[in-house]
Amino acid sequence: MALQFLGKQDVYLEIANKFENYILNGLYKAGDKLPSVRTVAAELGVNPNTVAKAYSVLEERSFIRALPKKGAFVIYGEESPNPSPIDARPVLIELRDSGMSYEDVMSQVKEVFGKYD
Secondary structure (H helix, E strand, C coil), X not given: CCCCCCCCCCHHHHHHHHHHHHXXXXXXXXXXXXXXXXXXXXXXXXXXXXXXHHHXXXXXXXXXXXXXXXXXXXXXXXXXXXXXXXXXHHXXXXXXXXXXXXXXXXXXXXXXXXXXX
């Protein structure tokens, strides 16, 4: 796993964002088990708590579900009872990773949706 820390944000967020991109790009699919916290920590040369925090972020973002003593599993892409017709998250993540600020994104969203008020 190649991960270059850019220093623009906390290491745990960089790890979470990288795994988020892996999931969105299909490297990990719904039902796949992510590598263990200790394995990722050893490969990246970081503290296991940093990886655990990254996995917590992914769980909060509804990309994975951590099961005690079993591991972390991808849930993104599972069938849901009310699937949304279009998922804007990949585009928003790309904008975030490109350095676009929250304010700029929201300004454009308001501009687009304002046309339909």
